[in-house]
Amino acid sequence: MGNVDYGIYELDLMQSWQLRQGGSTLHVAARQQRLIAALAVRGPSLRTYIAGMLWPEYPEAKALESLRVTVHLVSRQLPGLLVKDGALLSLHHEVDVDLHAVRLILKEAALPGGTTAAGRLQELRDLEFLPGWYEDWVLFEQGRLRHDRLRAFSLLSRQFAGQGNHEAAAEAAIAALAIEPLYESAVRVLVAAELAQGNVASAMLAYEKYREQLSEDMGVTPSDALRKLISGATGQRPRSADVQLVPAGSSRLIQQPLLDNV
Structure with missing residues (x-):
């Protein structure tokens, strides 16, 4: 039946x-x-x-x-x-289950040369799986979807950057950072995208927010690659691993990440 x-x-x-x-x-x-x-x-x-x-x-x-x-x-x-x-x-x-549709979008986004529309991924920015449920099997699925969403937005940001669509690359990077605040590869995409658009101040704001939160939460400093990227754009040479460039507060980057590989 x-x-x-x-x-x-x-x-x-x-x-x-x-x-x-x-x-x-x-x-x-x-x-x-x-x-x-x-x-x-x-x-x-x-x-x-x-x-x-x-x-x-x-x-x-x-x-x-x-x-x-x-x-x-x-x-x-x-x-x-x-x-x-x-x-x-x-x-x-x-039975039409929305979770299955979300999984399919994220799976397609992770494929090499995937053609998943960016707009479909953007629909997933704020979605959560059964918020307020705390059983172990629910928490496992929440973590799995969080990882898959982070991976999808990170891949999408790099894809846009490679296409020269720097505004879309920045938005996808910000979506990734909203999921994992210490994901440095997304910070690099965001900083590079802002610099490519001539938004040096926005790039500096993103870097400083990340550097401060990374220091506070993990007690470490950004990678050499990220520091060189930002110092090259400002003409400043880092004096040490924990050099602080221009302090600022960001309205766009509320959260930022470390885990470089998802």
Whole structure:
């Protein structure tokens, strides 16, 4: 039995949990929400695996009983949403899950010569996976998506820089920095893009914000490559590894990163 008989379900997991059918939002209890979200994230899974993931504090028998009750409640309220194949559970393949669309965009963006539209990536700038949920499997997925978004924006910034589209390169770099404030390769793209546009002051502001936060959070200094880039643009020669150039506060770069390889 598939949900084709009942109307296609649409499941949102980005920003907030929401299930719709035929344009109407369905009210689902938290217990059932957790099961549906877990299957959307993990795909077809053994009942024992899902039970242990959702009720890790329970003995196996009790966790399986909790799963059985939850599956019954979902099947009764939302016919066709779940597919039960012996020991396997899954969502019906026609359930439209926003997380899957996000994963596809990020996967395409990471391909060499990928043609993912920059506008589609920009839509993902502020998206979060189930904010306010703190279970281990949710935190893992949040971290995974954070990493993939950082990688996508970083690749996009370098792609734009290579095309000579310095304004777009700067915006993509800022999006990467909003995810990981100490990601230095994004800072380099941002500084280079601002310099290429003749925005020396903006480049200096970005560098100084990064240098200050890096020193405060990590107790280290920017790389030689970054310091040479900024000093070459200003005609100043660094006197030491912790040289401070022009102090300033930035309105564009609120956050900046270190981890040079994602």
